[in-house]
Amino acid sequence: MASVHPRKNRDGQVTSYQVKWRDAGRREGEPLWATEKFDGDDEGKAAADVFKQAVDEAGQRWPAGWVKGQGYIVVEEAGAGDESRYRFRAYATAIVETKTGIEEHYRRSCMRELEMYLFPTFGECDVRSTEHFSSATVRAWVRCLENTYVAKGRGPRNRKMSPKTIRNLHGLLSSILTEAVEEEPPLRARNPCERTALPRKDDGGSTPEDEDIEFLTPAEVAAIRDRLTLRQDQLMVEVKYGTGARYSELTALAPYLLVDDDPARMRLHVHRAWKKNGAGGYYLGMPKSRRGRRTIRISASVVEALEELRRDEDLADDDLYFTGDQGQRLHASTFADRWARAVRRAKKDGALPVYKHPTPHDLRHSHAAALISAGHSLTYVQRRLGHESIKTTSDLYGHLLPEADDAAMATIETALAGGRATLRAVASA
Template sequence: MASIRERVRADGGITYTVLWREDGKQPSESFDDPVQAEAFKLLVEANGGRAPAGWIRGHGFVDPSTAAVVADAPITFRDWARRVINSRTGVESRTRSDYLRDAERWLFPTFGEANVRVNDTIDTEAVRLWLVRMESATYVKGKNPDGTPRIKTVSPKTVRNVHGLLSSILQAAVDHDPQIRTRNPCVGITLPRVDDEIEDEATFLTPDEVALFISCFNRRTDQLASTIAYGTGVRYGELTALQPQDRVKLGHRPAVRIQRAWKRRDDGTYYMGAPKSKRSRRTLTVTSTVDDALDELSDMAAGRQGDPIGKRRRLLLVDTAGNRLHYSSFGDRWDRALQQALREGLDKEPTPHDLRHSHAAALISAGTPLPAIQRRLGHESIQTTVDTYGHLLPDIDDVMLAAVEATLTGIGTPQLRLFAA
């Protein structure tokens, strides 16, 4: 495999150097254009990890026709997909890892060995047949209350997301210079609807059900964490990154600043960075109950100051060793609380993330406008809020029609005012 290394020159420009292993040495070739560097990298890999025939270092091909012959070498979808995903800019390492995981799980078994250069090996019919199989595919996610594996069917949303990944990979081959294939078979294909799937994916708890669930935790810190999660709607990575200094005031009201979150590197380790998006960096007013929970956790954090880790991070939520509260550790205790809640009459099986959904549902039931909910949850786009929670909005057709009718008939509301141009 070849790689591309970027180096900033003294004049501010960037040099793109292609590196590869050949006969125990590491040859290289430099370019000023990233597209040319990527094209040469493709040629090296298509030629078995060797410089393409006819290439003179620093000069290019001595015979231009040689490049055309080498450029016709097969490129497997597996290799091309990894190359496209790994070279994407503007995405976090966790997102890139998720793309690679989805490609390994859902795309490579069908398309992995297909030659991307040949349109007929991945055509519209092949994509449609793959979609049919995807719509009935299953996977294991967690365990049932009796300990058996929980088998789930791939949701329409996941099918659409993976189809989008497939389409972007093939479109990159169409847009590549030189062009690798001439068409993208994913364009124009009808995808499964997602209108009715949200209720199946998200579990919404009523305030009484939240209170019941919280009471089923044995640890006080877990009760406090769940109280804050439900009371603010923050994500788990944001919740577990909170520190005492994040407690602030907005006027006379208590509030909490969301300014950092835990992120996962490609190697599985975690680091603290900025929240998920620009809008995720926000300040949220909180109720007195949530403020009391934050106060209690702050007191616990102050008591850990003698611990080196506590001094360095002063996180509100930590494990028994004073480190980041790992999701799996909290999840194990969540599952035990769930079993207790089920014994006490709860007829739902929520996940920790469902506290965020339940927070949004409580705001909607109180008549909170969706743009305000978008800001509170830190959604980058209002469309995300609408797609996730729009089905919870009350039916207001009668109200709207009554308002229109009153305007037209003049009964109940003032007549429309006409303004001069």
Template sequence: MWVERHGTGWRIRELVGDKKVTIESGYQNKTAAKAAITRMKADRWRGDYIAPRAGRITLNAWIDAWWPSYAATLKPTTQRTEDSRVRNHIRPMLGDLPLDEVDALAIQQLVSRLASGDWPGRRKLTPKTIRNTHAILHKVLDAAVAQRYLRVNPAGSTGLPRVRRQEMRFLTTPEIGRLLAATPEHWVPLVTLLVATGLRYGEAVGLRVGRVDILAGRLEVLETLHDGIGGVPIFTDPKSDRSRRTVTFPATVGHTLAPLLVDKGRDELVFRDLDGKRAVTRNFRQRVWPRILADAGLGKVRLHDLRHTHVAHLISAGVPLTAISRRMGHASIAVTSDVYGHLLAEVDEGVMATVVGMLPAPPDGGNLGGLGTEDDRTRLTFTDLPAGKRTS
């Protein structure tokens, strides 16, 4: 904080983000303004400080001051999506309110209006989008609390709509055959790779020639490609540290990829758009992919469902979750378990068959002490066990 002359008096200023903000004004002389700064710093040290007049700063003004430094910490794609939510949802509905009027009720009304379609966009937003928008607002107000413009974050007690996990679609082996048969020749290598490796879409289209070893049957995931503004591709680090990984693939995939690597430099992209020059754009996801599904008669299948399909087939083959987690580049095995744990019951029969094979056959052929038929044994209870054979 510092003091400076303002008109006939003096005011207190502070740098917020990269913008100068007036904290308080109207002091008759420089000495009085400096004394006020001393009191403010003492209050801040004790944790009691709330900037004078800070609550009258509008939410829009606070976002303007705080956003540049925050945006600089984000990946380009995250920056674009979060800026869109602030610009389209938060600013139009709350931006003109002073900070001290952005209370719990105002935030709850924002959530309700986004859910009902009663906002300038005139459409109902999904629970996930609403929660993401609220999360950004929470960050904005957290920063205001840290700056001592607010005592508490009013977004901390908002009731939010529940997000239902989007249903996964798993393709069977015959369906995978239909999918590849319906895929135009130019796109067969890309779709084949997605099915055979479980790569994320951005990891696949961002793959460079020097990171594919056809003879060894493996590739390295070191970056991800995203659609930028104006169709300019943006390359970022993978989703997490464990997403930087080596993924193996069978010889059939190698044969499919080999023609795409010929006469290309190590830093060139493996996959190109139809013109052979540009990186794969959103045109594939938005226009080509729906036509492939229609021709294959598969209904609604997201590109990400090819990743789910890959995992489902690995689980059905009894591959351990630890190996699947490494192959998928999940941040931890807990992520793998949370997303795909419900599929494990489908392979339980195979697990039990393996366990049975480990043990010698019982001398009585599996009849539990002559206790009758299988239906009878199903109804067996603790008190039905013969004396001397009960267990605790």
């Protein structure tokens, strides 16, 4: 088996990573051991890990198409023209940079992920090559990602990459290779990503903080809210839990969006959200999807929270309800830090189970859970949350439907009692 060895200088700093293995493909008189060197940064470590996997996949031989010290090299045929555009780095960059119908921050995010996790492995590969891009090489890359440690926020790199992140990176690779398949004429016969078995978040070995959703009970929401020290933060929890709005939508709310033509049926327009502009800044634009532009009923507690904010801050109609110290957009990380401190206090006081690791976004999930658990339909929850598709709502919250559990338990109990399950009566029109 190949192995990865960090090479350090006198100060103990890693200067490079070396992959070493017994070369099964060596000829008589050649050295027994083969080695390849990679940079000493995080990208170099990731590239070394993937190369090790490729060596193991190749039976302790140099991977096909790899040239020592240079990586995967494309041999150009005479008269073939400019072959460099088929190298993955150039091809993927061109695909992302010319893609239409996406926001600039998403384009930048794709390029960042390519640089960090795809180019170190596939950068010099030929998108046409069935050796460079095969089921085996894609599997080896995914296997490496499963063993890659990343940081949460500004913390240390001590968490394995989540299955969701791996799926997103694999999807990015797959989308680029799909473009190669659909070129005219096609550059490839098929997309090898289609045959990759991807990790699931429930495959075992995951920790609670790796889960995507944490449902909170009303008492747990109150416990966290009461341990926030700023009144604005407490009211934000009230409004977010009471509306299920996304953070970007919540922090874009202003008094003029409150519809009070019927005091008994107060409503709130959720018609805008903070969006990244692709240059490190933000602007007020449309919500996440077409259905995200919605008007929802709000309860008396939410109305009281919004009225308190307006009264105490003397807000004009177009002023934001939730802002930073200087009236600017309230950064998500700023509120998240204060939220995390409140969560730690709630756990210390025994008001929140230690195994729960909620984020502010979990208030949105908990809002949906409260509605569904009380018997409200998925369609109603979909429209209230602004999901583009009912499938999204069903995938996230369908398991919470109480009537489904009730019917299932009745069926199982009848079967265990040795009888036949009775058919449910259907009311005639």
